[in-house]
Amino acid sequence: MRLLFLGDVVGRSGRAAVVNRLPGLVERFGLDFVVVNGENSAGGFGLTEEILTDLLDAGADVVTTGNHAFDQREALVFAERQPRFLRPANFPSGTPGRGANLYPARNGARILVVNVMGRVFMDALDDPFAAVEREVAACPLGEQADAIIVDFHAEATSEKQAVAHFLDGRVTLVVGTHTHVPTSDHRVLPGGTAYQSDAGMCGDYDSVLGMEKDEPVRRFLTKIPSGRFSPAGGEATLCGIAVEVDESSGLAVAVAPLSIGGVLEERLPPFWA
Amino acid sequence: MRLLFLGDVVGRSGRAAVVNRLPGLVERFGLDFVVVNGENSAGGFGLTEEILTDLLDAGADVVTTGNHAFDQREALVFAERQPRFLRPANFPSGTPGRGANLYPARNGARILVVNVMGRVFMDALDDPFAAVEREVAACPLGEQADAIIVDFHAEATSEKQAVAHFLDGRVTLVVGTHTHVPTSDHRVLPGGTAYQSDAGMCGDYDSVLGMEKDEPVRRFLTKIPSGRFSPAGGEATLCGIAVEVDESSGLAVAVAPLSIGGVLEERLPPFWA
Amino acid sequence: MRLLFLGDVVGRSGRAAVVNRLPGLVERFGLDFVVVNGENSAGGFGLTEEILTDLLDAGADVVTTGNHAFDQREALVFAERQPRFLRPANFPSGTPGRGANLYPARNGARILVVNVMGRVFMDALDDPFAAVEREVAACPLGEQADAIIVDFHAEATSEKQAVAHFLDGRVTLVVGTHTHVPTSDHRVLPGGTAYQSDAGMCGDYDSVLGMEKDEPVRRFLTKIPSGRFSPAGGEATLCGIAVEVDESSGLAVAVAPLSIGGVLEERLPPFWA
Amino acid sequence: MRLLFLGDVVGRSGRAAVVNRLPGLVERFGLDFVVVNGENSAGGFGLTEEILTDLLDAGADVVTTGNHAFDQREALVFAERQPRFLRPANFPSGTPGRGANLYPARNGARILVVNVMGRVFMDALDDPFAAVEREVAACPLGEQADAIIVDFHAEATSEKQAVAHFLDGRVTLVVGTHTHVPTSDHRVLPGGTAYQSDAGMCGDYDSVLGMEKDEPVRRFLTKIPSGRFSPAGGEATLCGIAVEVDESSGLAVAVAPLSIGGVLEERLPPFWA
Ligand SMILES: [Fe+2]
Ligand SMILES: [Fe+2]
Ligand SMILES: [Fe+2]
Ligand SMILES: [Fe+2]
Ligand SMILES: [Fe+2]
Ligand SMILES: [Fe+2]
Ligand SMILES: [Fe+2]
Numbered sequence A, B, C, D: 001m002r003l004l005f006l007g008d009v010v011g012r013s014g015r016a017a018v019v020n021r022l023p024g025l026v027e028r029f030g031l032d033f034v035v036v037n038g039e040n041s042a043g044g045f046g047l048t049e050e051i052l053t054d055l056l057d058a059g060a061d062v063v064t065t066g067n068h069a070f071d072q073r074e075a076l077v078f079a080e081r082q083p084r085f086l087r088p089a090n091f092p093s094g095t096p097g098r099g100a101n102l103y104p105a106r107n108g109a110r111i112l113v114v115n116v117m118g119r120v121f122m123d124a125l126d127d128p129f130a131a132v133e134r135e136v137a138a139c140p141l142g143e144q145a146d147a148i149i150v151d152f153h154a155e156a157t158s159e160k161q162a163v164a165h166f167l168d169g170r171v172t173l174v175v176g177t178h179t180h181v182p183t184s185d186h187r188v189l190p191g192g193t194a195y196q197s198d199a200g201m202c203g204d205y206d207s208v209l210g211m212e213k214d215e216p217v218r219r220f221l222t223k224i225p226s227g228r229f230s231p232a233g234g235e236a237t238l239c240g241i242a243v244e245v246d247e248s249s250g251l252a253v254a255v256a257p258l259s260i261g262g263v264l265e266e267r268l269p270p271f272w273a
């Protein structure tokens, strides 16, 4: 079974990369299931229902988010009626929407996707380790779920690595999002869980986090807010991570980064060849 | 001119990777200048003068550090008499040692190395943008310096990218350290400066930041300190970044990650072939 | 009904103030119930079972804590067998001890004491608003509880004020601890809940947070750890807050700060006269 | 010599308290010099030139600020032409305006006022200890200055106490601002410097930090931004600290809090009687 996970989509340029390239990837490589983190797709801040629909139409089976989940306030409404939209599972109880859900893959497998947010250098939230434990316990790998994907939206590499070791052998993939930079520490952990600290963003890397760079640099220099942040408009790099899943165990056989377009080095999973 | 930068060396396993592999790399590929970040080489916390000497003997021309610079208190003493030891340039005035210095490369070039620490999610320090500006202005590329290497020891990708754009065209390389995870966003920026958000650590990646993983995971789960952190003992991956420098301008012609040994995917700079 | 709450006891000097002065206050003013925050009573870091017993013997009915609850590791053991010891209710599930409990006052009233920790500028913990809501809902004022005292151990005045307004009319007292400085914003809120942002510490104020001042000042100046923190040894000020409770409603009739000894201005609740 | 310092003025209600009460206080008690922190006087965020003028007309000799200094962007312009407006001295070099200045008091004395911002739990800024040291060294007490007032705008009580001990004997007053809650730890330190951790705000205390309380409470409960923050409209308490200065040494003879109006307990400096 072939999974693809794409990191934080930033602005128009990031959306274009997904909409233009994802349908071809799904078809050409026979992808069974695709998750896209869309938390920055509306001008860098959250996403609208129209953008959600565009990402789903392009081939995403699920759209995850993070700290920017509700930047567009309409998400407070559509979160409830869109089961393919996830927001972090450890948001306060009463928050609209879901933090985890079970979805059918194109090959008939049942995929549990969990979206959860770290706490180190992030907003104060309930324990992400307990939250993901609860979701996985309610729908274990090899029982109700044929594969489990955890989007751990977090800043600190320590917390990302810790949650991966905590889940190793119990889920298919733990992948970090939020830093907007792809890491190259992808590997299958000893217990069989695929891991990469960050998927990287789908956005223009000639930028600061996908945003036009002048204003962020100016803020670091002066501490005075001046202009507004707006997404950088150059060609986006589609960034993500591919996992080959053992269908009997639901664990990972292989994992590799994917990077297409824009200013980063091109990389395609060798096992897709 | 060929530069190599190796990220945070963690513990005995990380030191072994440097000591065993670096001399061969220097010789085989004719490296002109090597910088190693050694801030975690003594059991994960700082470094001793003996370890400093071992790293220099293995082929490092300069050893940079970061927030752990003075974890071994003897560094407060040897920082002054060891010109090849650097600590962040934006530490408070009165801190022992140097934050930047000019060194001769094996090909005769004069290399300015600047070690500076970011502030986002880090200790309170003086402005790193102002500090690096001061050092570069005092020894500009193409005048007193034939190449300039900036080790920006920081957590946040936003701050790393911002300082890189701020320096683009004025230094040879801006490379991040501190997260202990290599990123794959290496590229030459529009102005000619090579950049990678993090070099990654030289340490055992089957760990949390190079430390044996059980105790860090337990702390995330319980909030109760129990055992101590100790470096993971598995084979380290030597992680770093290689830059090919244009000798007339001092700017970067090419940049590529290096990753040898341990559990990460092997990568050698294609332009070393 | 007369309640007294004393803030964070720091070191030997703070303990002496409690042990020497509290018995006389209880007797002279006919105090019905006394809570003491003891999180710094053992050399500034946590408390031992012997110190706990000393504080209880001096007249404390309950000893609350905070982020330093388990600095003395024996607390992990005695937390279970000492029902008058509380640690924050929003510590991870599985943490030894209790976060809230119901106690008999000297006048026969049943007092619910809740210890909970804020999250702004503090460790990552589960939602304190939800935690305190849960405890109060399980034992409401005017039903199972005749008075409810909330020790909100937190840094930020915003979070302290918010939790007080959230609970106003449903508990007798919300008092902050942790900053080690008494505030003078004591008052009865519109709904009948007594409030003060911080009770202040029981410790020597000629200090930094009750610790001998030279080392903390040096750390601010140099960023280099050198000596150790040790409690300041001058005479402590006993700092706290007194509440006069309406016995029919369990709400507050009057509230006033108490400050005795040491370098701060002496203050006794006028309604104790 | 009689000094008065008033804490952060919040919104229309806070301004009204200053404008209505300060002229009478100056006249009735013969105040020689008045400093007002005005960083929240324009709807809670910064201040306009018109508001600055109103505060000066009411009797303020200097208006200090803090992290909100430039929330109203016109402050970037008037900061330069208004010598009685101060912003933190440790803002990046190139920031408009001044961080310290020498002013004549009504009795002819020369008063140095320094505004500086702490770094613990605050924005990243240059070292406040070094900044205030520089200003005091350039205009020492007993030489160019007859009194020195330091407004240390900071969150953490540890940093406030540390800077006070650092300056003890070299300045007349170190007073904290920013938490918007008055503390009752006012005293003259051993070296002769008057100190209080926080002056408190001039604003409506039936609020969260002077802002209408519903929206802040909702944000703590839900993590979802909804409405906007707006200043609470109830009667403000004028909060501050009064210092009696020894005119030969410039050090403090006595210090006492002042609190007039609104929901807090009324307090007038006993030495003004
Ligand atoms: Fe993002
Ligand atoms: Fe994010
Ligand atoms: Fe490191
Ligand atoms: Fe570091
Ligand atoms: Fe404490
Ligand atoms: Fe505490
Ligand atoms: Fe303020």
Ligand SMILES: [Fe+2]
Pocket (backbone or CB within 6 Å): D039, D066, D067, D068, D153, D177, D178
């Ligand atoms: Fe402020």
